[in-house]
Amino acid sequence: MIENFDLANFLIQKRRALNMTQKEVALETGLTPAYISLLENEERKPSAATIKKLAKPLRFTHQEYMNLIEYIAKLQKKDDSSPHTKQNPNAITREFDITELTDEDIHKIEEYIELLKIRNKYKQKKD
Structure with a gap:
């Protein structure tokens, strides 16, 4: 851009x-x-x-x-x-090459990332 x-x-x-x-x-x-x-x-x-x-x-x-x-x-x-x-010292940003992925692939990745965030929040509360 x-x-x-x-x-x-x-x-x-x-x-x-x-x-x-x-x-x-x-x-x-x-x-x-x-x-x-x-x-x-x-x-x-x-x-x-x-x-x-x-x-x-x-x-x-x-x-x-x-x-x-x-x-x-x-x-x-x-x-x-x-x-x-x-x-925020815990903030991490990563870039990935998504040029060969479909819109559906990208959407699935976004959903999986959100799932991992929820899982990690749950683990932190449990500990």
């Missing part, structure tokens, strides 16, 4: 191409129309979780989704370098 990427414009274009209102996007994502407006007006930076919520209703391709996650990670990394930001 290019350095001068305009996230707000990208979100607006995706929404308008689908003839959706901010309210419709909000209803499908569980976000508020006000928050959608803040994103589109560059007043808020979305988290990876927010991008995930927007992906289906705005019909992001997997490539767009992965590029957006990478872009958000870079934004967060810049913010994390601020002396006023606490870093």
Whole structure:
């Protein structure tokens, strides 16, 4: 993704191409129309979780989704370098080559990762 990427414009274009209102996007994502407006007006930076919520209703391709996650990670990394930001020492990010995987394969991997997270939380509580 290019350095001068305009996230707000990208979100607006995706929404308008689908003839959706901010309210419709909000209803499908569980976000508020006000928050959608803040994103589109560059007043808020979305988290990876927010991008995930927007992906289906705005019909992001997997490539767009992965590029957006990478872009958000870079934004967060810049913010994390601020002396006023606490870093999570347990946070680990990995990149994988998914070019030969189908959408179904990727979805299964995402589900399995979530299952592993739940299992690990359970193990931590048990110990």
